[in-house]
Amino acid sequence: MDENIFVSALVTEEQKGLYKVWTGGLELPAVVTGKLLGGAEGRLDLPVVGDEVRAVLHDNGEKAVIHAVGPRSSLLLRKGLGGSHDAQPLAANIAKVFIVMGLDGNYNIARLERLLVAAWDSGAAPVVVLTKKDLCPEAELAGRLAAVELAAPGAQVLCVSSLSGDGVAQVEAVLAGARCCFVGSSGAGKSTLLNRLAGHAVADTGAVRENDARGRHTTTARQLYFLPCGGQVIDTPGIREFCVEYAGGGLESSFSDIAALAAGCRFADCSHTGEPGCAVAAALEAGTLAPERLKSYGKLRRETERLERKSDPKKRMLANRKLRHFGKMVRDIGEAKRRLRGG
Numbered sequence: 001m002d003e004n005i006f007v008s009a010l011v012t013e014e015q016k017g018l019y020k021v022w023t024g025g026l027e028l029p030a031v032v033t034g035k036l037l038g039g040a041e042g043r044l045d046l047p048v049v050g051d052e053v054r055a056v057l058h059d060n061g062e063k064a065v066i067h068a069v070g071p072r073s074s075l076l077l078r079k080g081l082g083g084s085h086d087a088q089p090l091a092a093n094i095a096k097v098f099i100v101m102g103l104d105g106n107y108n109i110a111r112l113e114r115l116l117v118a119a120w121d122s123g124a125a126p127v128v129v130l131t132k133k134d135l136c137p138e139a140e141l142a143g144r145l146a147a148v149e150l151a152a153p154g155a156q157v158l159c160v161s162s163l164s165g166d167g168v169a170q171v172e173a174v175l176a177g178a179r180c181c182f183v184g185s186s187g188a189g190k191s192t193l194l195n196r197l198a199g200h201a202v203a204d205t206g207a208v209r210e211n212d213a214r215g216r217h218t219t220t221a222r223q224l225y226f227l228p229c230g231g232q233v234i235d236t237p238g239i240r241e242f243c244v245e246y247a248g249g250g251l252e253s254s255f256s257d258i259a260a261l262a263a264g265c266r267f268a269d270c271s272h273t274g275e276p277g278c279a280v281a282a283a284l285e286a287g288t289l290a291p292e293r294l295k296s297y298g299k300l301r302r303e304t305e306r307l308e309r310k311s312d313p314k315k316r317m318l319a320n321r322k323l324r325h326f327g328k329m330v331r332d333i334g335e336a337k338r339r340l341r342g343g
């Protein structure tokens with residue numbers, strides 16, 4: 001039997017609950033333990049890119065399982081409309097937040113001010129990086145720089161062209177030896193600057209490749225890059241994409257059997273908790289759906305909804321009511337089966 005030998009590891013990537021961690025000179029795929037997931041009261045209790053975690057290696061050291069998240073020295077959050085409960089963590093343990101803004105049409109002081117608030121809130125030092133210097137007419141540059149410096153007291157302000165390389169050395173000097181995070185709206189030039197700093201293409205650039213046909217972001221991973229200058233950068237995708245889809249779509253795919261049954265329920269929004277004409281309950285009765293299967297689905301759904309509830313008090317109330325019914329139904333069915341078996 002495997003002994004549980006704990007190692008410390010750095011979280012380098014997060015994509016919908018699947019992680020990568022850096023440990024012992026290797027980057028390994030990682031998941032969190034059920035205990036950590038189940039005990040998490042919200043997204044903030046789960047690993048974030050930049051976190052130091054305690055993990056156990058499995059499969060001859062090819063996979064890691066994360067057992068605990070270490071204390072954070074800083075945490076950058078994107079706060080949602082619902083205030084602090086639906087805050088989305090973007091990066092942990094960063095020394096500096098690079099707020100990237102283009103000197104082209106991307107230039108927007110109001111947005112910069114909001115990002116500065118988030119950066120200061122994180123506990124890390126904000127740095128403003130104005131990109132696309134080559135696209136800014138000489139006559140406008142001084143005025144724009146002055147406006148940015150006025151909006152960003154206490155923050156360093158840098159100006160670069162990732163195309164020509166002008167100003168990149170200053171960015172490297174500020175980055176060197178520090179773990180940083182890039183934030184900024186889509187199209188600001190984050191990935192282009194990152195590629196320039198890396199010396200080769202590590203991140204997708206350009207609006208077209210970041211969006212699928214429906215205009216949604218497809219590059220949803222948060223990822224940490226080790227750069228030749230000795231710095232580390234966590235690139236965050238555009239601001240729009242992050243939401244509580246967390247296990248939502250994946251849950252339906254993993255339980256496509258239940259989803260297929262649910263399609264036959266009389267009510268489109270059937271919660272399978274005793275509504276008339278429920279095809280899921282009928283399948284349970286008929287023995288074509290195993291109660292264990294429904295139970296696992298319920299457990300995972302609870303985990304997803306626990307995250308969602310944080311963001312919406314009304315949803316929270318409804319979810320609690322539904323879950324009570326759901327638990328009771330599973331118990332009742334289990335008891336009925338035991339009675340049938342004569343147990």
Ligand SMILES: Nc1nc2c(ncn2[C@@H]2O[C@H](COP(=O)(O)OP(=O)(O)O)[C@@H](O)[C@H]2O)c(=O)[nH]1
Binds near residue numbers: 192
């Ligand atoms: N001319 C010019 N174009 C740039 C510069 N930086 C980025 N771009 C362009 O701006 C667009 C968006 O850049 P990207 O790095 O994908 O932005 P991101 O969404 O913040 O990662 C791309 O078409 C880049 O080629 C720059 O310094 N100069």
Ligand SMILES: [Mg+2]
Binds near residue numbers: 190191
């Ligand atoms: Mg990008």
Ligand SMILES: [Zn+2]
Binds near residue numbers: 265272275
């Ligand atoms: Zn149903």
